[in-house]
Amino acid sequence: xxxxxxxxxxxxxxxxxxxxxxxxxxxxxxxxxxxxxxxxxxxxxxxxxxxxxxxxxxxxxxxxxxxxxxxxxxxxxxxxxxxxxxxxxxxxxxxxxxxxxxxxxxxxxxxxxxxxxxxxxxxxxxxxxxxxxxxxxxxxxxxxxxxxxxxxxxxxxxxxxxxxxxxxxxxxxxxxxxxxxxxxxxxxxxxxxxxxxxxxxxxxxxxxxxxxxxxxxxxxxxxxxxxxxxxxxxxxxxxxxxxxxxxxxxxxxxxxxxxxxxxxxxxxxxxxxxxxxxxxxxxxxxxxxxxxxxxxxxxxxxxxxxxxxxxxxxxxxxxxxxxxxxxxxxxxxxxxxxxxxxxxxxxxxxxxxxxxxxxxxxxxxxxxxxxxxxxxxxxxxxxxxxxxxxxxxxxxxxxxxxxxxxxxxxxxxxxxxxxxxxxxxxxxxxxxxxxxxxxxxxxxxxxxxxxxxxxxxxxxxxxxxxxxxxxxxxxxxxxxxxxxxxxxxxxxxxxxxxxxxxxxxxxxxxxxxxxxxxxxxxxxxxxxxxxxxxxxxxxxxxxxxxxxxxxxxxxxxxxxxxxxxxxxxxxxxxxxxxxxxxxxxxxxxxxxxxxxxxxxxxxxxxxxxxxxxxxxxxxxxxxxxxxxxxxxxxxxxxxxxxxxxxxxxxxxxxxxxxxxxxxxxxxxxxxxxxxxxxxxxxxxxxxxxxxxxxxxxxxxxxxxxxxxxxxxxxxxxxxxxxxxxxxxxxxxxxxxxxxxxxxxxxx
Amino acid sequence: xxxxxxxxxxxxxxxxxxxxxxxxxxxxxxxxxxxxxxxxxxxxxxxxxxxxxxxxxxxxxxxxxxxxxxxxxxxxxxxxxxxxxxxxxxxxxxxxxxxxxxxxxxxxxxxxxxxxxxxxxxx
Numbered sequence: 001x002x003x004x005x006x007x008x009x010x011x012x013x014x015x016x017x018x019x020x021x022x023x024x025x026x027x028x029x030x031x032x033x034x035x036x037x038x039x040x041x042x043x044x045x046x047x048x049x050x051x052x053x054x055x056x057x058x059x060x061x062x063x064x065x066x067x068x069x070x071x072x073x074x075x076x077x078x079x080x081x082x083x084x085x086x087x088x089x090x091x092x093x094x095x096x097x098x099x100x101x102x103x104x105x106x107x108x109x110x111x112x113x114x115x116x117x118x119x120x121x122x123x124x125x126x127x128x129x130x131x132x133x134x135x136x137x138x139x140x141x142x143x144x145x146x147x148x149x150x151x152x153x154x155x156x157x158x159x160x161x162x163x164x165x166x167x168x169x170x171x172x173x174x175x176x177x178x179x180x181x182x183x184x185x186x187x188x189x190x191x192x193x194x195x196x197x198x199x200x201x202x203x204x205x206x207x208x209x210x211x212x213x214x215x216x217x218x219x220x221x222x223x224x225x226x227x228x229x230x231x232x233x234x235x236x237x238x239x240x241x242x243x244x245x246x247x248x249x250x251x252x253x254x255x256x257x258x259x260x261x262x263x264x265x266x267x268x269x270x271x272x273x274x275x276x277x278x279x280x281x282x283x284x285x286x287x288x289x290x291x292x293x294x295x296x297x298x299x300x301x302x303x304x305x306x307x308x309x310x311x312x313x314x315x316x317x318x319x320x321x322x323x324x325x326x327x328x329x330x331x332x333x334x335x336x337x338x339x340x341x342x343x344x345x346x347x348x349x350x351x352x353x354x355x356x357x358x359x360x361x362x363x364x365x366x367x368x369x370x371x372x373x374x375x376x377x378x379x380x381x382x383x384x385x386x387x388x389x390x391x392x393x394x395x396x397x398x399x400x401x402x403x404x405x406x407x408x409x410x411x412x413x414x415x416x417x418x419x420x421x422x423x424x425x426x427x428x429x430x431x432x433x434x435x436x437x438x439x440x441x442x443x444x445x446x447x448x449x450x451x452x453x454x455x456x457x458x459x460x461x462x463x464x465x466x467x468x469x470x471x472x473x474x475x476x477x478x479x480x481x482x483x484x485x486x487x488x489x490x491x492x493x494x495x496x497x498x499x500x501x502x503x504x505x506x507x508x509x510x511x512x513x514x515x516x517x518x519x520x521x522x523x524x525x526x527x528x529x530x531x532x533x534x535x536x537x538x539x540x541x542x543x544x545x546x547x548x549x550x551x552x553x554x555x556x557x558x559x560x561x562x563x564x565x566x567x568x569x570x571x572x573x574x575x576x577x578x579x580x581x582x583x584x585x586x587x588x589x590x591x592x593x594x595x596x597x598x599x600x601x602x603x604x605x606x607x608x609x610x611x612x613x614x615x616x617x618x619x620x621x622x623x624x625x626x627x628x629x630x631x632x633x634x635x636x637x638x639x640x641x642x643x644x645x646x647x648x649x650x651x652x653x654x655x656x657x658x659x660x661x662x663x664x665x666x667x668x669x670x671x672x673x674x675x676x677x678x679x680x681x682x683x684x685x686x687x688x689x690x691x692x693x694x695x696x697x698x699x700x701x702x703x704x705x706x707x708x709x710x711x712x713x714x715x716x717x718x719x720x721x722x723x724x725x726x727x728x729x730x731x732x733x734x735x736x737x738x739x740x741x742x743x744x745x746x747x
Numbered sequence: 748x749x750x751x752x753x754x755x756x757x758x759x760x761x762x763x764x765x766x767x768x769x770x771x772x773x774x775x776x777x778x779x780x781x782x783x784x785x786x787x788x789x790x791x792x793x794x795x796x797x798x799x800x801x802x803x804x805x806x807x808x809x810x811x812x813x814x815x816x817x818x819x820x821x822x823x824x825x826x827x828x829x830x831x832x833x834x835x836x837x838x839x840x841x842x843x844x845x846x847x848x849x850x851x852x853x854x855x856x857x858x859x860x861x862x863x864x865x866x867x868x869x870x
Contacts, residue, residue: 494794495837498847503778505847506785506798513792619843659843 113363114229114294121713123177126222126289127544128668128710131427132360134546136711139672140718145743146674146687146697152719153199155738159186161218163211169734170217170706171725172287172542172665177712178225178239183255184738185220187725189245191253197714199740203258205251207269212281213247215304217728220246221358221542222289224297225255226321237261242321244286244299248272250319265324272301276312277347284312288542291368293361293400296328297321298368300355303376310596311376313347314354318368318403328403330370332391339403351376352385353392357542358424362434362450367406369436369450370396371421378418379524379567380597382474393419395438397453407453411440413476416524418536423544428629430456437547439540442520443487443558444480445627457484457632468516468523470567470599475523485632487540487558487625491519492533498618504609508616511609515564526567526599535563535605543666543679543708552629553690555667555675557640559622560660561615564607573600606662620660622680624667626690636693641680645732664730666708668720678705678722681730685709685722685739701739704732717742764815765865771858772812772819779805797833801826801852808859817866823859827852 117124120137128134141149161169165188175184182196189209193202224242231238241255250270252261260268272286273279283304290299296318303311315338318327331338333349342348353372361368374392375384384392394410412419419441426437427450436450447457460483467475494512499505516522516530524530537559545556573593593600607616615621620639628635639660645652646659665679675688678701685705686698703726711720721740726733783802790799804826811819834848 496844498844501847501851502798502801503781503785506782506789509794509798510785510789510792513789513794618838618841 112294113366116363117178117225121177122179123175123710123712124225125176126174126224126291126358126708127360127424127426130361130363132358132424132544133426133428133549133669134544134666134708135548135550135669135671137671138711138713138718139670140713141670141674141687141711141720141743142672143674143689143696148743149687149697149699149720149741150744151699152197152740152742155194155199155201157184157186157190157192157736157738159188159190159736161187161734165211165214165218167728168214168217169725170219170727170729171723171736172219172221172707172727173723173725174222174708174710175721175723175738176223176225177710178255180714181255182721182738183223183225183241184723185223185243186736187218187220189220189243189247189251191223191241191243191251191258193241193255193258194738196712196719197717199738205253205258205260207245207249207251209245209247210281213245213285215246215282215285215287215302218246219287221287224289224292226292226295226297228322229295230322237263240264240321242290242292242297244272244288244290244301246285246287247281248276248284248286248301250286250290250297250299250324252321252324263323270319270324272299272317275342275347276315277350288356288358291359291361292321293363293368294366295321296400298359298361298370298398298400300357300359300370302356303354311351313349314352314373314375315348316355316370316398318400330396330398330403330405332387333385335405352388356420357422358544360425360427360436361400362427365434365451366399366401367397367450368400369425370398371423371425371438372396373420373422374415374418377594377597379416379565379601380471380594380599381414381416382471383597384414389414393421395421395425395436395448395453397450409438409446409448409453409455411438411442411444411446411480413479414474416471416475417521417532420536422538422541424542426545426547428547428549431630437545437554439487439545439556441536441539441541442481442534443489443539444482445485445487445540445545445554445556445632446482447484457482459483462521465521466518466523468525470524470526479521485554485627485634487538487556488520488534489560492517492531492562492617496617498615499609500612500614504612504614508609511564511616524565524567524599524601526569529564529566529604531562531607532565533562534559535561535607536603537561537605537662537664541664543664546667546669546675547629548669548690549629550671551673551690553635553669554627554629555624555669555690556627557622557624557663557665557667557677557679559662559664561605561621561662562607562617564604564616566602567599568602570598570600622660622663624663624675624677624688624693626693638693640677642682642684644682644684662730664706664727668709668711670711676709676711676720676722678707678709678724680705681732683724683732685724687720699741701735702733702737703735704730706730706732717745765862765868768812768815768862768865771855771862772809775805775809775812775823775855777809779803779807779809797830801830804829805855812859812862815866817863820859820863820866823856827856 116130119129169187171187175182177196181193183193191205227239237254239255240252240261242252244250252264252268286301290297298318300316315331317329331348333352353375355370359368359370372394375388393412393415394408396408397406423439434450436448438446460481462479465477494509497508516525522530547554622640624640625637626635639658641661643655643657643659661681663679667675667677673690675690678685683701683704684698687696701724703724705722706727707723709722719740719742724737725735779802782798786798786802808819808823830852838844
């Protein structure tokens with residue numbers, strides 16, 4: 001027996017050690033953006049394979065998945081079927097291009113459906129296929145051989161933060177793969193094409209976005225491809241790459257060369273500030289790829305959250321994908337009057353809910369589905385217009401040929417929690433009906449008829465909800481919830497409080513008891529803080545869900561984190577510099593002036609403890625789940641993310657223990673039954689068995705993989721890639737790497 | 748391990764105090780006061796009784812350690828067993844949730860147990 005008496009230092013170390021585990025939780029707010037809308041997005045660019053040789057492809061061509069093309073318009077199918085039908089997926093890209101051309105006849109009527117590309121060898125849309133399933137028919141990489149994956153290339157974009165951009169990078173980029181190329185944007189909107197097999201750069205185009213344009217974070221989640229059905233093969237800009245930028249421009253360049261498309265807007269550029277009003281850099285920015293439907297590019301924008309009621313409009317606009325001319329505008333405050341733009345001297349209705357995330361389109365129906373956010377003043381609603389109340393936090397279906405609303409489905413009534421719809425919706429055929437899957441930040445998953453907006457799965461109603469003291473006449477005492485499936489966990493109790501030691505856990509319990517908390521949808525308060533759970537990070541955020549249409553499985557990763565908020569009376573806010581974010585409580589804190597409303601807002605995202613920054617709630621902070629698409633039942637559910645990057649005093653523990661970290665970014669599924677996902681704050685990229693949830697392979701990324709991965713094929717070899725660029729809000733470093741892996745080449 | 752020479756002087760002074768036991772005693776008192784005061788606040792807010800009780804137990808342990816009484820060990824053993832039972836009752840086998848509940852109290856248990864030779868010597 002050691003009889004030595006323990007020195008104080010030993011005791012202290014021991015106590016500190018007790019807390020190690022919690023450190024991992026230190027980056028609780030995965031989702032992003034503290035500033036609400038601005039925040040949530042993150043993805044990384046794609047890598048290209050280095051090696052040449054096609055590996056033996058064990059892809060079974062017969063794989064049913066390949067013919068998939070879920071819910072793509074039939075019309076498109078005829079024109080482009082050939083390629084993916086059954087053969088080698090490698091041919092897909094060329095086929096796609098060829099098919100696109102083949103369809104010219106069909107598209108004369110500007111309003112008719114145009115061909116859509118299929119996913120396989122290519123990853124032609126941000127969400128994989130036009131339906132945004134994030135499901136690939138490729139199956140060369142299997143659960144059996146995934147452990148032998150080897151890195152084939154790393155490409156560095158060279159876009160790293162300089163000057164005032166330091167600490168603001170959250171690129172969140174997901175490339176497209178088309179033909180032989182990977183096409184992407186960087187954090188500051190540099191358009192880049194690299195060889196998909198080697199990672200060698202083909203071209204780049206820098207639109208020169210200034211640092212002042214960075215809103216919440218420097219983010220470009222992706223780009224959009226469009227082939228002009230009227231153009232001849234080989235014409236410049238016959239196939240064009242389009243992005244919308246942080247400084248609110250729509251830019252089109254030739255996909256093959258990167259040369260600006262002269263016929264598009266002004267020398268390849270359309271100014272989205274047009275008719276928005278006063279230019280305040282950073283207040284109006286685009287971070288999501290536009291979606292194209294029937295030749296119309298549809299884009300919203302991110303309007304900085306929590307600022308003023310007199311913020312830029314949330315107008316969603318459609319532009320001719322060939323000429324860049326305004327096709328229509330959907331201004332929910334004046335839809336008829338402003339459909340072709342506001343009258344001379346006026347601007348689009350200011351302060352209206354916006355769409356910062358990515359839409360999805362049904363080419364056949366000609367509808368585009370807009371996941372709408374909230375008004376700029378997120379946490380106070382009494383002075384919102386009826387139109388705002390009607391459309392905020394709704395999925396809105398527009399007829400993309402006219403810009404007129406077809407239907408809308410609201411997920412929160414009178415949202416004062418910043419529960420923006422952050423996920424791209426996914427199109428599926430559900431029990432015989434063309435449907436759309438809508439995940440929300442509250443974790444609810446709805447399945448709607450995509451023609452009518454009618455729910456196909458049961459929607460329940462919460463009733464008798466508390467209305468609070470701030471604006472009891474405004475707060476809704478009922479709210480819809482999905483009775484089919486929700487990612488949301490039960491309400492918090494005092495026993496869910498956490499910490500490193502009994503002391504910080506006790507302090508969290510005291511905070512819990514002092515706060516206003518009546519469970520889900522507790523209304524904002526000012527006399528005391530209130531607990532918002534789930535927090536605005538989701539649930540499901542911009543990473544969206546992935547759907548294995550063959551197996552009938554939805555794979556959803558999610559955050560499980562509360563926010564600790566307080567409304568700050570105007571007098572207190574006045575003492576603060578307007579438009580600056582005063583230090584909030586804890587490291588995840590933030591505040592917004594909400595100018596024009598009676599209160600400012602202070603948000604402690606992830607509810608991190610005073611001083612220590614340790615989360616006040618128990619792990620896991622994020623998970624991933626497989627859901628039966630037919631029944632809504634959970635097939636498996638597990639925490640996502642290990643404790644390796646966390647430890648006491650910020651020292652990485654390197655412990656491979658799964659804790660469940662905050663995560664941001666989605667998954668890609670393959671026909672062979674694999675789920676590839678980064679997202680978590682452990683900076684791992686991993687492959688999970690879709691049948692069991694077991695992790696089969698993982699690799700350490702140089703910076704956080706807060707981006708949706710993709711998979712594609714070149715010359716018979718399947719690649720998986722993700723961009724490892726980190727995320728400022730997720731505290732996962734910063735990088736510029738585009739990385740790809742494939743099976744070893746067997747000679 | 749057997750007694751190290753460095754402690755020999757203590758043996759020759761029947762009323763001598765072991766500084767490390769004293770340090771642990773004061774640490775227990777300090778933590779006990781913090782946890783006890785916070786625990787009473789929590790109680791008044793309608794929360795758990797555990798912290799107030801644990802705070803009292805820690806203060807008692809600390810006072811007894813400072814008196815170099817073996818009773819410190821028994822008192823703390825009761826506190827620790829009570830903590831174990833309470834922690835299991837609250838969150839069961841959720842090991843991440845057990846970290847704040849059990850790790851630090853168990854470290855203190857180890858330190859208190861390490862004091863036994865010194866406490867016995869004093870008699």
